[in-house]
Amino acid sequence: xxxxxxxxxxxxxxxxxxxxxxxxxxxxxxxxxxxxxxxxxxxxxxxxxxxxxxxxxxxxxxxxxxxxxxxxxxxxxxxxxxxxxxxxxxxxxxxxxxxxxxxxxxxxxxxxxxxxxxxxxxxxxxxxxxxxxxxxxxxxxxxxxxxxxxxxxxxxxxxxxxxxxxxxxxxxxxxxxxxxxxxxxxxxxxxxxxxxxxxxxxxxxxxxxxxxxxxxxxxxxxxxxxxxxxxxxxxxxxxxxxxxxxxxxxxxxxxxxxxxxxxxxxxxxxxxxxxxxxxxxxxxxxxxxxxxxxxxxxxxxxxxxxxxxxxxxxxxxxxxxxxxxxxxxxxxxxxxxxxxxxxxxxxxxxxxxxxxxxxxxxxxxxxxxxxxx
Amino acid sequence: xxxxxxxxxxxxxxxxxxxxxxxxxxxxxxxxxxxxxxxxxxxxxxxxxxxxxxxxxxxxxxxxxxxxxxxxxxxxxxxxxxxxxxxxxxxxxxxxxxxxxxxxxxxxxxxxxxxxxxxxxxxxxxxxxxxxxxxxxxxxxxxxxxxxxxxxxxxxxxxxxxxxxxxxxxxxxxxxxxxxxxxxxxxxxxxxxxxxxxxxxxxxxxxxxxxxxxxxxxxxxxxxxxxxxxxxxxxxxxxxxxxxxxxxxxxxxxxxxxxxxxxxxxxxxxxxxxxxxxxxxxxxxxxxxxxxxxxxxxxxxxxxxxxxxxxxxxxxxxxxxxxxxxxxxxxxxxxxxxxxxxxxxxxxxxxxxxxxxxxxxxxxxxxxxxxxx
Numbered sequence: 001x002x003x004x005x006x007x008x009x010x011x012x013x014x015x016x017x018x019x020x021x022x023x024x025x026x027x028x029x030x031x032x033x034x035x036x037x038x039x040x041x042x043x044x045x046x047x048x049x050x051x052x053x054x055x056x057x058x059x060x061x062x063x064x065x066x067x068x069x070x071x072x073x074x075x076x077x078x079x080x081x082x083x084x085x086x087x088x089x090x091x092x093x094x095x096x097x098x099x100x101x102x103x104x105x106x107x108x109x110x111x112x113x114x115x116x117x118x119x120x121x122x123x124x125x126x127x128x129x130x131x132x133x134x135x136x137x138x139x140x141x142x143x144x145x146x147x148x149x150x151x152x153x154x155x156x157x158x159x160x161x162x163x164x165x166x167x168x169x170x171x172x173x174x175x176x177x178x179x180x181x182x183x184x185x186x187x188x189x190x191x192x193x194x195x196x197x198x199x200x201x202x203x204x205x206x207x208x209x210x211x212x213x214x215x216x217x218x219x220x221x222x223x224x225x226x227x228x229x230x231x232x233x234x235x236x237x238x239x240x241x242x243x244x245x246x247x248x249x250x251x252x253x254x255x256x257x258x259x260x261x262x263x264x265x266x267x268x269x270x271x272x273x274x275x276x277x278x279x280x281x282x283x284x285x286x287x288x289x290x291x292x293x294x295x296x297x298x299x300x301x302x303x304x305x306x307x308x309x310x311x312x313x314x315x316x317x318x319x320x321x322x323x324x325x326x327x328x329x330x331x332x333x334x335x336x337x338x339x340x341x342x343x344x345x346x347x348x349x350x351x352x353x354x355x356x357x358x359x360x361x362x363x364x365x366x367x368x369x370x371x372x373x
Numbered sequence: 374x375x376x377x378x379x380x381x382x383x384x385x386x387x388x389x390x391x392x393x394x395x396x397x398x399x400x401x402x403x404x405x406x407x408x409x410x411x412x413x414x415x416x417x418x419x420x421x422x423x424x425x426x427x428x429x430x431x432x433x434x435x436x437x438x439x440x441x442x443x444x445x446x447x448x449x450x451x452x453x454x455x456x457x458x459x460x461x462x463x464x465x466x467x468x469x470x471x472x473x474x475x476x477x478x479x480x481x482x483x484x485x486x487x488x489x490x491x492x493x494x495x496x497x498x499x500x501x502x503x504x505x506x507x508x509x510x511x512x513x514x515x516x517x518x519x520x521x522x523x524x525x526x527x528x529x530x531x532x533x534x535x536x537x538x539x540x541x542x543x544x545x546x547x548x549x550x551x552x553x554x555x556x557x558x559x560x561x562x563x564x565x566x567x568x569x570x571x572x573x574x575x576x577x578x579x580x581x582x583x584x585x586x587x588x589x590x591x592x593x594x595x596x597x598x599x600x601x602x603x604x605x606x607x608x609x610x611x612x613x614x615x616x617x618x619x620x621x622x623x624x625x626x627x628x629x630x631x632x633x634x635x636x637x638x639x640x641x642x643x644x645x646x647x648x649x650x651x652x653x654x655x656x657x658x659x660x661x662x663x664x665x666x667x668x669x670x671x672x673x674x675x676x677x678x679x680x681x682x683x684x685x686x687x688x689x690x691x692x693x694x695x696x697x698x699x700x701x702x703x704x705x706x707x708x709x710x711x712x713x714x715x716x717x718x719x720x721x722x723x724x725x726x727x728x729x730x731x732x733x734x735x736x737x738x739x740x741x742x743x744x745x746x
Contacts, residue, residue, distance in 0.1 A: 038691060038698040043678055066665065066690040074668060074686050082682040292439065295447060305416055309455040313447050317439040318411060324697060325411040 002181045002208055004240050008349055012232065012259040015349040018209075018240055021179025022078065022086040022138045025053050027240060027261040028345050030252065030338045031088060033269060036061045037071075037081050040269050041324070041331040044082040050304070050332070051339040054086040054138070056264045059131055060095035063121070064114045068134040076136030088264070089137035090244075091128045091170075094146045105145070107162070125169035133175060141211065142170035144185045146244075149217040156189035157197075163187045163213075164201040171205040181208025183242060189214055190223055192230045199234040209240040212260070216245045225254055232259035249278060249341055253361050256345050257354070268338045272331030275319040277306075279337060280361070282370035286330065291316035304336035305329065375554045375581055377613050381722055385605065385632040388722040391582075391613055394552025395451060395459040395511045398426045400613060400634040401718050403625065403711045404461060406642060409434045410444075410454050413642050414697070414704040417455040423677070423705070424712040427459040427511070429637045432504055433468035436494070437487050441507040449509030461637070462510035463617075464501045464543075467519045478518070480535070498542035506548060514584065515543035517558045519617075522590045529562035536560045536586075537574040544578040554581025556615060562587055563596055565603045572607040583608050584615040585633070589624070598627050605632035622651060622714055626734050629718050630727070641711045645704030648692040650679075652710060653734070655743040659703065664689035677709035678702065 008015040018025040032039045032047060035058045039047050047055065057077050062068065074080045077087050096103050096112045103112035109124030123131075128143040144163035147156050167184050174182045184202035188194030202210060212231055215224045228243070235241050242262035243255050252263055268278060275287040279299045286298075294312040302308075306315060306329035318326030348357035381388040391398040405412045405420060408431045412420050420428065430450050435441065447453045450460050469476050469485045476485035482497030496504075501516040517536035520529050540557050547555045557575035561567030575583060585604055588597045601616070608614050615635035616628050625636055641651060648660040652672045659671075667685040675681075679688060679702035691699030721730035 036690075036694050036696060037687070038696050041697045041701070043698065043701065044682065045678060065694055066686070070666060070686070073666060074684055080684070080687050080690075293443060293446060305418060309417065311447055311453070313439070313443070314410070314453050317409075317453075321409050321438060323409060323411050324414045324700065325416065327697065328414070328416065328701070 001176060002179050004209070004238060006238060008352075010349045010352045010354040011257065013256050013345070013349050013354045014259055014261055015346055016240060016261055018086075019179075020086045020138045020181070021177070022084060023053065025086055025262075026346060028252075028256045028342055028349075029054060029262050030342045031056045031262065031264040032335050032338075033058075033264055033266045034081065034083075035266070036065065037077065039331075039335070041273060041327045042269075042335065046332055047083075047335065050336045051343060052335065054088060055081075055083055057081075057087055057089045057135060057137070058095060059089050059092035059128060059135065060123075062089075062135060063092065063123075063131050064116055068131040072134040072136070076134075078136060086138040087136070088139035089132045089135050089141065091141040091143040092123045092131070093128070093144050094245075096123055097146055107165075109143070125166045126173040129170055129173040129175075138180060139209070140174060140180070140182045142167045142182060142184050142207070144187060144213060146217065147187050147189050147214045149189065149214070149219045151189045153189075153191055153194070156187075156191055157194055160187040160189075160194050160198050164198060167202055167205060171207065183207055183209040183211045185211040185213040185244070186231065186235075187214050190219060190227050195227070195231045196234055199231075203236070207239075209242060209262075210235050211242040211244050211262075213244050215243065216247055216251070216265075221251060221254070224251070225258065228255060228258040228260065235259075248367075249338070250362075250365055250367065252338075252341060253345065253358055257358055268334030269331050272334045273327040275326065275330065276334075277315075277330055277337075278334050280364055282366040283368065284370060286312065286315050286319045286326075288316075298333060299337070302333060302336055302340070304333045306333040374549060375552050377582070377611060379611060381725075383722045383725045383727040384630065386629050386718070386722050386727045387632060387634055388719055389613060389634055391459075392552075393459045393511045393554070394550070395457060396426065398459055399719060401625075401629045401715055401722075402427060402635050403715045404429045404635065404637040405708050405711075406431070406637055406639045407454065407456075408639070409438065410450065412704075412708070414646060414700045415642075415708065419705055420456075420708065423709045424716060425708065427461060428454075428456055430454075430460055430462045430508060430510070431468060432462050432465035432501060432508065433496075435462075435508060436465065436496075436504050437489055441504040445507040445509070449507075451509060459511040460509070461512035462505045462508050462514065464514040464516040465496045465504070466501070466517050467618075469496055470519055480538075482516070498539045499546040502543055502546040502548075511553055512582070513547060513553070513555045515540045515555060515557050515580070517560060517586060519590065520560050520562050520587045522562065522587070522592045524562045526562075526564055526567070529560075529564055529567055533560040533562075533567050533571050537571060540575055540578060544580065556580055556582040556584050558584040558586040558617070559604065559608075560587050563592060563600050568600070568604045569607055572604075576609070580612075582613040582615060582635075584617050584635075586617050588616065589618045589620055589638075594624060594627070597624070598631065601628060601631040601633065608632075621740075622711070623735075623738055623740065625711075625714060626718065626731055630731055641707030642704050645707045646700040648699065648703065649707075650688075650703050650710075651707050653737055655739040656741065657743060659685065659688050659692045659699075661689075671706060672710070675706060675709055675713070677706045679706040
């Protein structure tokens with residue numbers, strides 16, 4: 001059990017604070033993804049300097065390597081990765097479902113082959129809860145099936161119903177601890193009545209928070225937003241809401257405007273390793289030759305070392321030379337930008353100026369690689 | 374011109390201080406190598422925390438990418454890489470000589486093809502000086518041929534004589550600036566009379582320091598030490614001595630004992646990217662399965678983040694998972710260890726206890742991958 005304090009609302013945007021066994025999380029929050037027990041190309045110290053309060057770990061990757069028992073022996077994920085703050089782990093469901101041809105699913109759970117050594121493993125609601133406990137997750141996610149997109153309504157209903165039965169088994173298997181929590185996951189694809197049915201199945205479980213799953217899987221921003229438009233009003237006001245796997249900066253702003261409190265995405269880290277930077281103006285491709293003589297910092301308003309200490313030309317050089325420092329600096333910048341963006345939204349909600357913030361953001365931010373930065 | 378203050382000697386080991394336009398260098402010193410304008414897998418900030426006072430850049434790599442004119446336009450190497458302290462650049466000679474089949478050498482210089490795009494380039498004593506000036510090198514190295522090993526005496530004599538003519542041309546082309554300096558390079562392979570002849574050719578040039586080239590090229594530690602045994606006594610006492618491309622920790626201790634002041638080597642950075650750590654006990658292979666459940670830090674006495682914040686088991690996990698953080702942490706540790714080793718030697722010389730330090734080092738340090746750490 002942990003507490004969520006909804007401090008303020010501004011339109012549908014919400015300012016809140018979650019108090020956990022491992023510290024406080026100010027919402028709306030973006031959680032950097034540390035798949036295999038590391039935010040790729042960052043030290044834990046450098047992640048902390050960006051203002052990040054919670055990170056994410058992937059159950060699938062960690063159960064295979066180094067293994068849940070080993071993480072437990074090493075003192076849990078917090079101790080192992082030097083992150084005493086809150087950690088959320090996913091259930092492993094999303095990853096094993098994507099192992100097409102390497103997994104078989106029954107009512108009981110999913111059997112799958114490891115992508116590392118081909119060894120056979122099983123994930124069920126019960127084993128997922130057990131593994132996430134060994135990892136010492138502050139926030140444990142219910143085991144579910146992320147309904148693929150597109151899904152016909154009948155498929156989506158069958159998939160959602162399975163996830164709801166698995167949610168109940170997850171809740172039964174989850175061991176309550178003070179300051180720890182379980183999140184149920186709302187499914188139902190883009191269908192309003194299925195989302196409603198899913199929420200109604202989850203409410204009796206009284207989990208510490210509710211996630212919205214099955215979005216950001218190819219449906220596009222418009223359908224994602226329209227699904228949020230009818231889904232967030234179904235959710236209890238006094239619990240945090242987590243939109244899984246989202247997203248681009250404009251996704252985050254639009255989802256906060258629709259009442260979402262928590263996000264995670266590999267975008268800032270993954271794109272940092274391919275020469276991409278995220279800024280208030282949009283996405284910038286540092287591989288592009290136009291940066292080669294540019295002595296300006298990437299973003300004058302940013303406090304990260306990439307912007308504070310270096311020119312765009314230098315980062316361009318590092319990216320072109322495949323130097324690890326290029327990935328390190330751009331990842332750092334991207335994580336910093338995502339944290340700054342969330343802080344900007346929190347500050348705006350606290351002063352009841354979220355509409356103004358959103359209008360300002362949309363006036364400067366452009367999708368795609370921007371050429372005019 | 375810059376000053377070298379020989380503060381103390383202890384046997385043949387020397388404690389000194391070089392004062393340059395970009396700051397002070399305490400010797401004996403180890404210079405981390407930043408080949409293409411970055412100490413691989415490290416930010417400049419993190420290199421500074423290890424106590425490093427001077428870093429090295431490679432003329433060959435930098436002239437090809439991003440290009441000397443571009444580095445100059447970006448404010449020089451110090452500004453570009455965020456390293457206001459001293460920087461030494463090599464002459465490019467060593468790298469172009471190793472481009473077998475892609476280069477042709479005449480009395481004038483070396484013509485070669487870029488390994489990046491096959492474009493044709495030329496390096497001569499004059500162009501090497503010009504490029505190093507554009508890079509804004511605090512210490513410029515004379516253009517020379519690193520005599521391959523093994524070399525018959527006649528070959529070694531011909532090669533050395535060419536390097537001496539190139540040294541004179543380097544000196545003539547080098548533009549003196551306060552706080553900047555040029556180093557001549559002694560060649561002559563393992564032949565005492567050739568080394569003597571080389572030193573005598575270089576002395577009239579009155580360069581700010583003298584390097585010992587053509588070692589650590591396959592001759593082994595015994596021959597390297599015996600060559601140092603007769604070469605360092607030939608060198609003027611009042612100039613710093615730089616043993617190029619060296620080396621392993623036991624090479625460094627043995628060379629300081631033989632009167633060497635400066636070193637550079639890719640070993641700590643390169644081996645950090647292949648799972649190797651250097652410690653007071655010897656080299657440790659973190660890929661080895663024996664580390665997988667080991668909760669101890671790599672080295673309890675080390676102040677780097679790898680040792681301060683993490684277990685051997687975690688670093689093993691990162692290395693096995695090919696996570697960038699594994700390379701980042703081990704590189705950081707290795708650079709820290711090499712700096713700590715040099716500081717240990719400087720402290721020992723200052724208290725006239727270098728013999729005791731060396732005996733203590735040799736009593737605990739083992740070559741090869743040690744199993745008993």
